[in-house]
Every structure is written in structure tokens, then in C-alpha cells.
Amino acid sequence: MSYETFRYPGLNLGRAHPEAHDAAETLMFGFWVFMMSDAILFGMVFGTYVIQLDATAGGPGPRDIYDIKSVLIQTMLLLASSFTFGMASLSNKHKGSPPRLLAWLVVTLLLGVGFLVFEVRDFLSMFDMGAVPSRSGFLSAFFDLVPLHGLHVTCACIWLICLVGQIARYGLDTDVKLSVMRLALFWHFLDIIWIAIFSVVYLAGLA
Amino acid sequence: MNAAAIIEQPLGRLGMDSLPFWEMLQHPTEENLINGFIGGGAACVVVIGIVVVCALITFFGKWRALWSEWLTSPDHKKIGIMYVVVALVMLARAVIEAILMRLQQAVGLGGGFLAPDHFAQLFSTHGTIMIFFMAMPFLIGVINYVMPLQIGARDVSFPVLNSISLGLTAAAAMLVMVSLVIGQFSTGGWFGYPPYTETAFTPDVGPDYWIWALTLSSVGTTLTGINFAVTIYKERAPGMTLMRMPLFTWTALCTSILMIFAMPPLTVATAQLALDRYLGFHYFTNALGGNMMNFMNLFWLFGHPEVYILILPSFGIYSEVVATFSGKALFGYRSLVLATMTIAVLSFTVWVHHFFTMGQSANINAVFGIASMLIGIPTGVKIYEWMATMYRGRVRLTVPMVYAIGFILLFVLGGITGIILANPAIDYQVHNTVFLVAHFHNVAIPGVLFGLLAGYHFWFPKVFGFRLDERWGMISALCWLFGFMLAFFPLYALGLMGLPRRTVAYFNPAYQPLEIVAFLGALLIGCALLALLIQGWVSIKHRNENRVFAGDPWDGRSLEWAVSAPPPEYNFPVLPVVNDADAFAAAKEFGVAYQQPDEFVDIKLPRNSAMGPVLGGLGFVMAFGLVWHIWWLVIVCALGTLAAIIVRGFARDTVQTVPASVVKEEHGRWLDAVQHAAAISRAAECDPANEGLAEQGAAGATS
């Protein structure tokens, strides 16, 4: 039985608080279950997208509206933000110092907001081309799937801002630490969803 | 949807014509008058009901108590009770609607008295309510109350989330009730198939009510599922391994897993329909690449597991009831667990049997037909095991047992017609006839409702500390049983004769005799509901004679019987240690029940939180705003919801402590009562002599 097997990875609340660790296990497991439920939600939206792929009704199709360079930038921003959140998790776990954690969180937030800015810019240019959701079944499905992910990222960003507020108010207490851990899971999970979007929607759409 | 529209129409689509009697006043034809009186009468019942309840609370000065002891309470027991109250209120409404529909059909030869639109609303609300606002809250309530006690936990894992789930479910139920008073409900059936429910064909508010009621309740249910599953995984008492859990807890676990994974497709389906209706998307429209068949696919991806969400907890209740009232351990516990798990997983592989006639190839139908038939195997295993449990047991024909035996007889019939319907070739012949209606009522009423009512009678003494009146309970149970048979067996024949479901009127006189029989059955079910009410009244009146404070009126087998009735707020003064399946039965057998622990410690409990009622209230108002296109209200509520969640994130002082001394004192009082109670034999179970202490080592089961 090694050190690692006893402890939730990413958590270091000090060894004097086993009860807090128990509560953490429950919280993290609960959040995992929630994410899996969310994954099913995304799965069904992906399914809808795939079966609506050719229902363009004479309107613009994937090749007409996807801007692959912008998408690559979004992908890189999100990937970088996943890494910086990993760094934030490390400071959350090992360094008791709020400034380092705060710095990584703010960097992550900026990357997340940058992603959203590029995404919204893409949507607006699609609208300019007449590719609005009410144009066809395909566009409806596209504007269900990709903005749903964007909405999740927006929620994650709001959560991040609240976390910064909580750190300012309470410092690095147990609740904040647990919150950072859950948000980290959520953030990495959204990155995985983005891999699927990047591959299924954009790469496959342009292949 | 711009700023100007908000100022010009601050109430959106809401107007005088939204009132149920408006049409009657404008065009007083005979049909409009009848339907107006029925609709207006129903609305009046809702309004008067709310006014009376509010007046009573004010009269007794209970508003503060209602808020601080009930609505904001994170206690799983109180939340469970509130769920069941919601379910019983909705049950009453849906049964009355059913009787009205049966009456219409009984006189429906060539017309009847209800307008087609009114009839369509009746079957849509009846189905929606029975599934989402009767069966679901009922079973969630029962699980909420019983499951943490059975696994020896203090509460569920996330008590405040539990309260939020209740708030959302109650908000959704209120939305359905409001649709009686303002505007109308959907006419698209409980599954609201597009394109009929699209704006092009149903521009009114009906489908919007349906969409938001379902969305609110499905979010609430998903959260409940997460909560229950995590609780069962993480909060079990020491020694309570998975294979020592009572079977009801097992079924609760499987149901929670189904809720977690089956609710998202429903959320997607209703959200996409909402996008179609509100923003002109094209998921399910006829034009511009919409694909309405995908709605069926999504809906039944949820809908079929939903069937098992409903029925598995009832299977669990039957298992507890049959074992307890036979005085024996459950026969074949392991295979029952396995069967439950198998059903849960298989339930995700059969959804196409709800739309065999959609137009997909025969190969697909064959695959899903075979998968559907496979479910009969684990279910059959269960039936045999309940019977084997009774075999040579000390069987007592109490009310729950009557429900259980009635269930076994009737459910087999329902199951067999299910196997018949699982054959695509036969399904092509009888789909969309009342044969199907007969089939699913035949599994849903004995399977789900009887189980929940059996659970209601079984655990009522635990919850409120006194037994229910046995005589009125028996009358009610028999009325349910025979009412069900009269109401639905004729429908099998009618279905084979070709009567389509959901027809407001028919023109073949051969249908009428059987329709009248079915109506009599519906009346009998109405009597059953009445008897249930009377039973409640009588039982409350005689509550002091039927107290079972010692907590074990039925010689129970699992941990919920090992505490006082009603249980203390913290459930267990010291968390129990489990060494056996049927933990409490084993403890009694070895004489180690009712122990005084060596030491008591302070118990930490969650503080009350207003999150449940606040989010529920905001959700309700937001849904109302969405239905009536009152956009400013929607925006205000959305911001309010976000603000509430953020503020909650800043809350820190969320735990309260029950001091060890209080725990010790309460526990001592209970142990005193147990010592002074007279242990009764199983023959005196329904006697006032039953104080909740069971005689041990008496003549009982033979194995």
C-alpha cells in the first residue's frame, strides 16, 4: 500500500483531516458522475449532428463555413489552458501559496476567454455568410453542438472568476481547494469534448 | 424578442383568452359550455385548493414552521415525505382525469361530451403526470426516506442538492397545475411527438408547458440520481458491503444509474424541440432538413430506461415486503441482485421497440425485438424468487402483502403481453391500439403503483410512528386490484378489435359494452383512491392507539427498523456495524439489537439552506415566463439563479452540531420505551398491542 493509493490525486489537505478527505472523495466522485451524465448529453448532441450532416437543404455545408485556421487557434488555446490548469492543480496540491495558484488560474481564465472570443468571432462570420441555425437541419445541429460546448466553457469561466473571489475572501481553505479540483476535472473534461468536436465536426467535415 | 416587444407586451402572450372559461363566455355553444365548465371547474379546484391550504397555514400560524422545518430542511426524511405528498396530490388529479376519459369513452359512440382538444389535453396530462409527477416523485420520495436508513447513513451525500432536486420537481409539477388555470396543456400526448408539437401545427402554449415541465423535472431527477448513486457508493455503514445491502437499496442503486444515464437524452430532445419552437431551428420540422424521427429515437432512448427507473424500486419494495411478511430471508438474494443489474443494463438496448413501425429495416426490428424479449428472463427469475420466498414462510396477508400477491398475478399477464408486443410482426398489427394501452397499464399499475402503495403502507409506521388502518387499507387495495382488472382487461379485447388509442369518439357499436365495463373499473379505482383518503383520516384519528415508537412493527429485517419510529434527525446515534445481510434480523437473532453504545459523539448535520425553494421558485417563474414569452421575467430569473448559485459558493458555515448529550438522552428515551414495550407475536401484528417490538424465537417460518 503506497502513499498514492490512499489519497485522491490532486488533493493535499494535510494529513490531520481524514474526515475532510472522506468528504473530498464523495464530492469528487459525485462530480465525476455528473460529468459522465453530461458526457451522455454531449453524445446525444453529437449523434444528432452526425445524422443531420447532409441535411443542408441547399444551404451552406461544412466546407463553406468552417475556418480551419481559427479552429486550430481555438484548439491550441484550449490545450494550453488545460496545461495551465494542470499547473494550477499542482500549486493547489503542493504549494500552500495563493499567489502562484491565483496566477495560474488567471492565465487559464485568459486562455479560456480567448477561446470564447475566437469561437464567437467564427459564429459571427458564419452568420454573415447566411449560415444561421434556422437555415437548415445541418446548421441547427452545428449550432446545438459547438455552442453547447462554448456554453460549458463560459460556465467554467464564471466558476473560475467566483473561485478567484473566494480565494480573495477566504484564502486557500478546504472548500476552495475542493472547488479548484472539481473545476480542474471539468476543465479537462471540456477539453476532451473539444477533441471530439475538433475531430468529428471540423477535421472530418473538411476531410 | 427585441426591446420594443418587451415594452409593448410586458405580459407576452398572456391575455384574457388564456382563462379556461373565456371561450365558453365568448361562444356559448353547448359543447363549449360543457367543456368550459369542466375546465373551469378543474381550475377552480386548483385555485380553491391553494387558497384553502394557504388559509389553513395562516390560521394555524405555521408559515415559519413550514419554511424552517420543511421547505429549507436538508433532512432526507423530510424531503422524502414532501416528494410523496407531491406525488399523492398529482395522483389524485391524474386518476380523476382517467375517470373522465373513461366516461367520455363509455358514452363516446358517435360523439360523447368532451371536445377533441379537451380530450387530448386529458390524455396528455394524465400520462405526463402519472410518469413524471406521480410515479417519479413517489419512488424518489420512498428511496429518499428509506435508502439512507437501510445502508446505515446519516443522510444522503449531498443533502442541499437533494432539496434543490425537490424544488425543481415541485416547480415542474406546479407548472402542470398552472396549465389548468392559465392557458392549456399540450395535446400531443405524454411523449409530445413532433412535427405535431412544432409551432407550425400547435402554435399555442400547450407544448411549451410540456417542454418546460419535463425539462425542470428531468434536471431535478438527474441530480437525484447522482445523489443516490454516490450515497450508496460512499455512505454505507461499516461492514455494509455491496452484497449485504438490502434489495431495495440495490434497486435504488440501479434506478439511480438509469436516471443518471437516461435523463440526458430527454433533456436533449426537449431542448431541441424548444429551440425549434422558440428560435426557428430545424431539428424535427418538416421543412429544411428537419428529421422528426430523431425525436422518437432520443425520446425512447430515455423512455425505455425510464420504464425501469419506475419499476425497479417497486421490485425492491416487493422484495422487502415479501421477505418481511413471510418471516424469511429473501430467496436467491444473489440472483435477484444479478437480475436487477441485468435489467438495468438491458434496458438501454431495447428502445426501438417503441417505434417498430417507423420504417427502419426488419433486421433492426429483429435485433431490438429479441433484446426486448430477453428482459423477460431476469424478470421471470424475480417472480419465481418472490414465490419461493413465500413458500413455507409465515405469510401474513397484510395490506402490503395483498398488493404484492396481486402484483405477482397481474404482472405476469402484463409481462406476457409485453413479450407478445416485443414481436415486431405482432406489433405492426396492434400498435397504436388500446391493446398497447392495456399492456403498459398492466405493467405500470401492478408493477409500479401497487409497489409504491405497498411501500407506503409498509413504511408509514416508520415515518410517522403509527400504523395505518388495516381495514380501510384492505378495502382500498381490493378496489385497486379489481378496479384495475375491470378497467384494463376489456382494453385488450378492444385493442384486438381495432380500437385506436386516444380516440375521443368511435362509430362501431361493438366497442361500447366493453367501454362501459372499463368505465366501471375506473369508478372502482376512484373508490380505491377515496378509501385511501378515508384510511388516512381514520388512521390519524386513531393514531394514539396504533403507536409503534419502538420502531419495529413488522419484525423487519433491515436497518431502518433498528431505530425509533419516527427516527431521530441524525438517524443513528452511532453508526451501526454490519456483519451480515439482513442486518437487523441477524442482530435480533443473536440478541444484540437495541444496544446502548459505549460512548456518544457530537453529530454533524447540514444546516438548513434556502437553495431548494429559491431555485425551485426561480425555475418555476422562469418556465412560466418562457411559456408565455415574458422575456424580462426570464432574464430576471436566469440572473437570479446564477446569483443564487454564486452566493451559495461563498457560504462556509454549512454544518450544525447535535451535541453528544442530546443524542444520549434521546437514545436513552427510546431504549426505555423498547424495554417497556410488550413483544408481540406475528399474529398480533395488526393489533393495538403492537408497540413496535417483535417477539423473537416464536413459531415462524420453517426455513
Add this chain to the structure above:
Amino acid sequence: MSEQVHYPDEQARDQRGESWTVFHAAIAPLKREEKMRAQRREQRQEFWSYCWGLVLALVLTLVPFAMVYWAVLPRFSLLIVIGVFALAQIIVHIRFFLRIGVRQKREDLQLILFSALLLIIMVAGTIWIMFNLADRMSMPMHP
């Protein structure tokens, strides 16, 4: 230090194999110095795990991107390559960012696998049924 404290729920953790007492007993004999060193080592390992994750993810993103951008393969082969790389990248993210390993005594991995099973049943079923229907109904739905 804390192993003397009595926790009422201790036995619950024992039964689930999560005993903190065992953990304290195992770690107590170590000197403080060693503990610090173990922690630093762990921290370094985790840091490199995230770095590895980033590098692998970058490669797995950029290779299919380049293949699509310069269209080096016929369409069908490209789709397969995209699918394989996406799957690999998802596993990399789960392993290096979400830090789910096969050796951990936690329910997370089982949960993920079970969810993946249901996801496959639901999504593949949807696609199978709806494409079959489209075939038979001559609906415009072919990728």
C-alpha cells in the same frame, strides 16, 4: 500524531480499504526529511506528467490536422486516421490530465468504462437506426 485520534467512521473506511490509520502508521516512521523528499519527488513526477500530456496532445492534434490540411490521403482513410488519433488523444487526456490510472483503487475508471459502454450503445444505435431509416426513405443524410 493524528493516529491516536479516534474517528467514529474509521471502521467504515477500513471496510472499504481506505484506512487512514493504516496510512498514518505506514508514514509515521519516516523521518520528516524523507517525507519532504517523497513529496517533492511526487510533485516532480506530476509536473512531468502534465508536460508529457501536453506534448503528446500537441502531436496528436497537429498530425491529423496537417493530414487534413494538405489532404495527404483519400477521404475514407483520412476519416479513420482522424478517429484513431482522436481516440488516442482522449486516452492521453484521461491519463495525463485527469490522472486516471489503471492501478488506482477508485471507482472512477469503472465509471468511465461503464459510461463509455452506454455512450457507444446510445450513439452507435442512434446512427445505425437513423442511417438505416434514411436509406429506406431516401432522405438526404449520407456523409
